[in-house]
Amino acid sequence: MESNSEPIALPDDVRAVNVGLAAFGEAVRAQGAEAVDVEWSIPAGGDRELVDALGRLYGPRSAPIDQANEEVLRRIDESAPLLVGVGAAADDVPEMGERTILHPGPPLPWEELCDPLRRSVHAAVIAEGWAETPQEAGKLVASGEVELDAANHHDTVLPMATTLGPSARVLLVESPQGDRRAFAPINQGPGDQQWLGVDRPEAVERLVFLRDVAGPVLDAAIRAGDPLDVFSIAAQALQMGDDAHMRSQAATNLTIRFLLPRLLRLEEPGAAEVGTFLSQNHLFFLTMGMAAAKATMLWAGEVEGSSVVTGMARNGTTFGVRLPGVDEWFTAPAPPVEDALFHGDYGPEDAAPDIGDSAILELVGLGGAAAAASPAVAAFVGGTMADAVAATEEIARISLGKSSRFKLPYLGFRGSPLGVDVRRVVELEITPSINTGILHASEGTGQIGAGVAHAPVECFRRALLALDAASA
Amino acid sequence: MESNSEPIALPDDVRAVNVGLAAFGEAVRAQGAEAVDVEWSIPAGGDRELVDALGRLYGPRSAPIDQANEEVLRRIDESAPLLVGVGAAADDVPEMGERTILHPGPPLPWEELCDPLRRSVHAAVIAEGWAETPQEAGKLVASGEVELDAANHHDTVLPMATTLGPSARVLLVESPQGDRRAFAPINQGPGDQQWLGVDRPEAVERLVFLRDVAGPVLDAAIRAGDPLDVFSIAAQALQMGDDAHMRSQAATNLTIRFLLPRLLRLEEPGAAEVGTFLSQNHLFFLTMGMAAAKATMLWAGEVEGSSVVTGMARNGTTFGVRLPGVDEWFTAPAPPVEDALFHGDYGPEDAAPDIGDSAILELVGLGGAAAAASPAVAAFVGGTMADAVAATEEIARISLGKSSRFKLPYLGFRGSPLGVDVRRVVELEITPSINTGILHASEGTGQIGAGVAHAPVECFRRALLALDAASA
Numbered sequence: 001m002e003s004n005s006e007p008i009a010l011p012d013d014v015r016a017v018n019v020g021l022a023a024f025g026e027a028v029r030a031q032g033a034e035a036v037d038v039e040w041s042i043p044a045g046g047d048r049e050l051v052d053a054l055g056r057l058y059g060p061r062s063a064p065i066d067q068a069n070e071e072v073l074r075r076i077d078e079s080a081p082l083l084v085g086v087g088a089a090a091d092d093v094p095e096m097g098e099r100t101i102l103h104p105g106p107p108l109p110w111e112e113l114c115d116p117l118r119r120s121v122h123a124a125v126i127a128e129g130w131a132e133t134p135q136e137a138g139k140l141v142a143s144g145e146v147e148l149d150a151a152n153h154h155d156t157v158l159p160m161a162t163t164l165g166p167s168a169r170v171l172l173v174e175s176p177q178g179d180r181r182a183f184a185p186i187n188q189g190p191g192d193q194q195w196l197g198v199d200r201p202e203a204v205e206r207l208v209f210l211r212d213v214a215g216p217v218l219d220a221a222i223r224a225g226d227p228l229d230v231f232s233i234a235a236q237a238l239q240m241g242d243d244a245h246m247r248s249q250a251a252t253n254l255t256i257r258f259l260l261p262r263l264l265r266l267e268e269p270g271a272a273e274v275g276t277f278l279s280q281n282h283l284f285f286l287t288m289g290m291a292a293a294k295a296t297m298l299w300a301g302e303v304e305g306s307s308v309v310t311g312m313a314r315n316g317t318t319f320g321v322r323l324p325g326v327d328e329w330f331t332a333p334a335p336p337v338e339d340a341l342f343h344g345d346y347g348p349e350d351a352a353p354d355i356g357d358s359a360i361l362e363l364v365g366l367g368g369a370a371a372a373a374s375p376a377v378a379a380f381v382g383g384t385m386a387d388a389v390a391a392t393e394e395i396a397r398i399s400l401g402k403s404s405r406f407k408l409p410y411l412g413f414r415g416s417p418l419g420v421d422v423r424r425v426v427e428l429e430i431t432p433s434i435n436t437g438i439l440h441a442s443e444g445t446g447q448i449g450a451g452v453a454h455a456p457v458e459c460f461r462r463a464l465l466a467l468d469a470a471s472a
Numbered sequence: 473m474e475s476n477s478e479p480i481a482l483p484d485d486v487r488a489v490n491v492g493l494a495a496f497g498e499a500v501r502a503q504g505a506e507a508v509d510v511e512w513s514i515p516a517g518g519d520r521e522l523v524d525a526l527g528r529l530y531g532p533r534s535a536p537i538d539q540a541n542e543e544v545l546r547r548i549d550e551s552a553p554l555l556v557g558v559g560a561a562a563d564d565v566p567e568m569g570e571r572t573i574l575h576p577g578p579p580l581p582w583e584e585l586c587d588p589l590r591r592s593v594h595a596a597v598i599a600e601g602w603a604e605t606p607q608e609a610g611k612l613v614a615s616g617e618v619e620l621d622a623a624n625h626h627d628t629v630l631p632m633a634t635t636l637g638p639s640a641r642v643l644l645v646e647s648p649q650g651d652r653r654a655f656a657p658i659n660q661g662p663g664d665q666q667w668l669g670v671d672r673p674e675a676v677e678r679l680v681f682l683r684d685v686a687g688p689v690l691d692a693a694i695r696a697g698d699p700l701d702v703f704s705i706a707a708q709a710l711q712m713g714d715d716a717h718m719r720s721q722a723a724t725n726l727t728i729r730f731l732l733p734r735l736l737r738l739e740e741p742g743a744a745e746v747g748t749f750l751s752q753n754h755l756f757f758l759t760m761g762m763a764a765a766k767a768t769m770l771w772a773g774e775v776e777g778s779s780v781v782t783g784m785a786r787n788g789t790t791f792g793v794r795l796p797g798v799d800e801w802f803t804a805p806a807p808p809v810e811d812a813l814f815h816g817d818y819g820p821e822d823a824a825p826d827i828g829d830s831a832i833l834e835l836v837g838l839g840g841a842a843a844a845a846s847p848a849v850a851a852f853v854g855g856t857m858a859d860a861v862a863a864t865e866e867i868a869r870i871s872l873g874k875s876s877r878f879k880l881p882y883l884g885f886r887g888s889p890l891g892v893d894v895r896r897v898v899e900l901e902i903t904p905s906i907n908t909g910i911l912h913a914s915e916g917t918g919q920i921g922a923g924v925a926h927a928p929v930e931c932f933r934r935a936l937l938a939l940d941a942a943s944a
Contacts, residue, residue: 239847240712240722241881250712253725256732257751263736264747275736279729375711375881385881409713409847409857410882 043427050426050461053468057307057423061471068306072324073401073419075303076364079296081175082227083288086186086219088211090166093154093183101125101141101165102151104158104357105315106329110141110148114316116197116352116439120161121148123194127207128165134199152313152322156183157294157357159286160437160447161316162195168207169215173230173291178299184291186210186218189281196446197352197439213270214277217263224262228255230292233285234366235405238416243374244289245358245367246435246450251285252278286358293360300324307467308400309363309420312432312455316355316439321459323422323467330466332458337438339381340451352441354453359434362395365403365418368433368452369395372408373416377435380450385410391452392416395432398424426464431455515899522898522933525940529779529895533943540778544796545873545891547775548836551768553647554699555760558658558691560683562638565626565655573597573613573637574623576630576829577787578801582613582620586788588669588824588911592633593620595666599679600637606671624785624794627770628655629762629829632909632919633788634667640679641687645702645763650771656763658682658690661753668918669824669911685742686749689735696734700727702764705757706838707877710888715846716761717830717839718907718922723757724750758830765832772796779939780872781835781892784904784927788827788911793931795894795939802938804930809910811853812923824913826925831906834867837875837890840905840924841867844880845888849907852922857882863924864888867904870896898936903927 016035018025028035044050057065089096096102101124103117113121118138125137125146140146151158158164162185170183188195188210194203222228233254234242240250256278263271278284297310304325311322311329320329334353342350361367371377371391378388389410395417396402402415420432431454438449488507490497500507516522529537561568568574573596575589585593590610597609597618612618623630630636634657642655660667660682666675694700705726706714712722728750735743750756769782776797783794783801792801806825814822833839843849843863850860861882867889868874874887897903903926910921 250722250725253722253729256729257725260728260732260735260751261744261748263732264744272733272736276733279732375885378881384884409850412856413847 045429050464053464054423054427057464057468057471064305065307065471068303068324069308069400069419069421071303072300072306072308072310075178075300076296076418077401077404079175079177079299080232081173081182081230081292081295083171083173083222083230083291084227085172085222086169086215087172088166089164089168089170089183092172093156093170096154096166097147097149098166099130099145100147100149101163102149102154102156102158103163103315104151104161104355105313106318106320106331107150107153108148108315108317112317114352114355115442116161116444117163117316117355119197119199119444120163120194122199123203123207124163124165124168126204127211128167151357152311154183155181155294155298157290157313157360158185159187159290159358160195160356161197161439162188162356167211169211171287171291173288173295175295175299178295178302180295180298182291182294182298184287184294186214187281187283187285187287189277189283190447192446196437198444198446200444209277214274217266217268217270217274220266220268221259221262224265228258228288230288231405234289235407237285238370238373238406239409241374241376243367243370243377243435244285245361246380247374247376248285248289249282251289252282255285255288289361289366290358293364293366296364297360305471307422309422309460309463312359312363312434313357314354314359316353319354319456319459321455321463323463326466326470328466330459330462332456335453335456337436337449337451337453340438340449341380342438342449343447346440346448350440350448352439354434354436355439356436358436359432359455362432362434363418363420365406365416367435368392369399369418370406370408370416371435372410380435381452391433394430395420397428398430398432422460422463422467425457425460429457431457431460517901522936525936526895526899529936529940529943536777537779537943540775540796541780541872541891541893543775544772544778544780544782547650547772548768548890549873549876551647551649551771552704553645553654553702553764553767555643555645555694555702555763556699557644557694558641558687559644560638560687561628561636561640561642561655564644565628565642568626568638569619569621570638571602571617572619572621573635574621574626574628574630575635575787576623576633576827577785578790578792578803579622579625580620580787580789584789586824586827587914588633588916589635589788589827591669591671591916592635592666594671595675595679596635596637596640598676599683600639623829624783626655627653627766629766629785629832630657631659631758631762631830632667632828633669633911634660634828639683641683643759643763645760645767647767647771650767650774652767652770654763654766654770656759656766658686659753659756659759661749661755662919664918668909670916670918672916681749686746689738689740689742689746692738692740693731693734696737700730700760702760703877706761707879709757710842710845710878711881713846713848715839715842715849715907716757717833718852719846719848720757720761721754723761724754727757727760761833761838762830765836765838768836769832777943779894781894781932781935784831784835784906785829786826786831788825791826791928791931793927793935795935798938798942800938802931802934804928807925807928809908809921809923809925812910812921813852814910814921815919818912818920822912822920824911826906826908827911828908830908831904831927834904834906835890835892837878837888839907840864841871841890842878842880842888843907844882852907853924863905866902867892870900870902870904894932894935894939897929897932901929903929903932
């Protein structure tokens with residue numbers, strides 16, 4: 001403008017770019033002019049401390065972080081873990097105590113365990129032969145004679161409310177690229193099982209069956225041929241309607257097909273019984289995928305100074321997030337499971353909070369990150385494939401990379417998002433959504449539904465501030 | 473208009489609806505006015521005889537046809553065939569001659585068989601023990617000492633270039649709704665096999681294995697529990713990336729999962745070998761689906777006076793179409809397979825024409841009709857899911873109904889099209905596209921690619937004229 005004193009010449013034709021609140025754009029359009037809305041909101045909800053930290057971590061301190069992130073992404077994308085066998089936790093899980101029960105999520109004392117997790121501990125203690133009833137088992141743990149520890153501290157991941165004693169059999173999964181080994185239990189299958197918070201005799205029987213029959217048979221079958229490339233199976237399953245977390249049926253069926261000739265050649269007496277178990281367990285692959293994700297994150301987690309999240313786990317009381325090279329858990333109260341479909345007459349008032357270590361799948365490009373691959377998952381996130389695609393796109397907004405292996409047919413075979421950046425999570429206040437089951441909060445009736453849990457942003461804020469402090 | 477003598481008042485504003493040639497609409501738009509194009513072309517390519525027949529069959533004669541079609545559609549949609557066992561063709565296939573070899577497609581004399589089909593007959597004759605070399609086998613059939621007949625005339629369907637002698641084992645599939653039984657061979661698997669036009673010793677060995685080992689083992693496994701609901705498996709497989717024709721891997725894996733505990737409990741000595749065979753045969757379900765489609769069409773085909781196509785089959789020389797209640801085949805020369813992906817250096821000049829009875833799958837809502845379900849099929853029909861959706865939509869334009877069982881996730885879980893109406897095919901000159909493999913035309917090297925065959929419209933024109941004559 002040449003002079004302030006002249007009247008302003010208003011243009012005949014207004015075309016607006018509206019940044020932020022949509023209402024302003026609507027007002028322009030209401031007057032017959034064009035307006036393009038740019039989605040924008042105040043970073044980190046306008047929290048001064050977080051905005052300052054973001055300024056540093058995106059700005060002057062970003063170079064080493066970006067470099068570390070690149071290496072973390074490379075490891076997550078290139079790790080190709082192998083299922084090499086099944087062993088006893090006492091023999092294979094590092095530093096497994098003789099009187100220890102491992103539980104999912106961040107460490108937690110007995111007093112703070114939610115009901116389904118307590119029941120799970122009961123069943124594990126009875127299966128170990130340390131007690132005969134749930135009441136006895138509970139007293140034993142409360143007395144301190146049995147120690148509780150976070151499975152993640154032993155390179156082990158546990159789905160839902162699973163807990164694990166030293167005699168339990170675990171899948172042995174190795175990442176040859178990172179020379180790391182991780183562990184997960186044999187999936188117990190659907191129904192009245194310990195991992196779903198049931199401590200009745202049938203749940204204990206299943207634990208004993210897995211230890212005494214399924215473990216040895218599966219170990220022999222797996223070792224009878226080449227080890228199984230877990231993420232190759234997951235990649236195929238994504239072309240077959242799995243997200244490999246909430247639904248892992250295609251991956252399970254592929255696994256069964258690989259093992260079929262080996263099972264038929266075994267001399268083990270329990271092979272037929274294990275066949276029935278596998279045939280009725282469409283969730284079998286779940287823990288294979290989890291152990292592979294954990295082996296991957298153990299390798300990626302060796303990198304220091306990265307802002308990429310390498311751990312997400314819940315114990316039903318707290319939700320914890322981990323960063324590479326950092327021992328600390330960044331925690332917040334466990335969230336409810338939302339967008340839920342409940343069995344029968346159950347409803348949100350019956351539901352325990354989000355629980356289990358399976359959220360690690362969301363960090364390697366599976367689960368919620370691969371929702372767009374799964375028509376079955378679509379039913380849980382809104383009912384249409386467009387809703388499933390939206391769930392994937394949301395995780396993509398907070399992720400730094402794309403999988404070169406996990407392809408999404410509905411998105412033109414684009415790689416699923418991986419490498420959740422704690423900076424983006426805090427800036428955009430979008431957290432990873434996790435496709436998961438829902439347990440009964442108090443009655444030990446097992447799974448009562450399934451839905452989507454949204455990781456609490458508070459964990460990521462704490463992680464961001466710790467990263468900021470460490471990089472100072 | 474009140475008077476012809478007054479000058480015509482031209483409107484200031486022209487908005488055109490343009491029917492037919494797009495160029496006229498473009499001309500209107502070039503002058504700055506709006507034009508909506510309506511896709512329209514002359515019915516039946518303007519052929520006077522066909523247009524007249526269509527006029528009658530859509531017009532005065534339509535009522536009984538529409539009524540018959542409704543019943544045919546109901547039967548196609550409601551039939552739920554069961555795999556009940558495996559038997560010898562000599563025992564189970566109706567009117568199977570002692571010295572007969574069944575072949576796919578319409579009946580054809582030896583002299584007119586294409587090279588892959590001749591080779592297949594060689595292998596079948598050697599497996600029966602009637603000759604020792606392909607040369608001997610060829611002479612025997614040419615001499616008339618071995619009879620050839622169309623498998624469809626014996627309620628049997630054969631994929632690709634399969635041929636079948638009396639000792640061969642066949643899947644026994646029953647439609648309880650229609651009380652009809654149909655038959656198909658055990659799928660031979662990928663590689664150098666007879667069904668892909670190979671007559672070398674390894675192909676004969678596979679036929680002997682299927683007869684002597686796999687047949688009895690599978691029969692025992694299937695009978696050891698409930699029969700398998702074939703279309704229920706197909707319906708699940710459509711949610712898992714199969715079209716259940718070109719790709720049937722998910723359906724095969726589901727079948728394996730169902731049979732696993734039964735196989736592990738068998739006393740049969742060959743069970744382990746059959747396990748290896750199943751584990752390496754991702755195409756196993758194909759013939760289960762075909763037999764189920766045939767059992768369905770045998771029931772639907774009992775209705776008289778319908779314009780819904782109940783048979784489509786090719787012998788590599790001719791392509792044949794069938795209508796309910798009519799014995800006649802309406803034939804035309806077999807088309808080439810287009811939109812093809814070839815293995816290695818092979819190309820269209822090496823390709824035999826379209827062959828096999830599997831096109832019956834396209835008529836029950838599977839295969840091309842379900843292309844939109846399959847990311848793997850998308851690769852063959854253009855590369856993107858949009859191309860696969862377009863293939864399904866094209867069949868929908870010539871189909872009268874939608875499956876209430878086969879749902880397409882990419883199309884909002886809409887049912888796949890079924891009930892191809894010969895009137896619509898002739899009117900629109902759109903024929904069903906068939907997802908299929910490609911065999912070598914002369915060298916007996918087996919499968920050299922895969923692609924899409926378009927049924928020749930000539931078959932449908934003949935069928936339409938016959939329906940017109942019969943309804944006079």
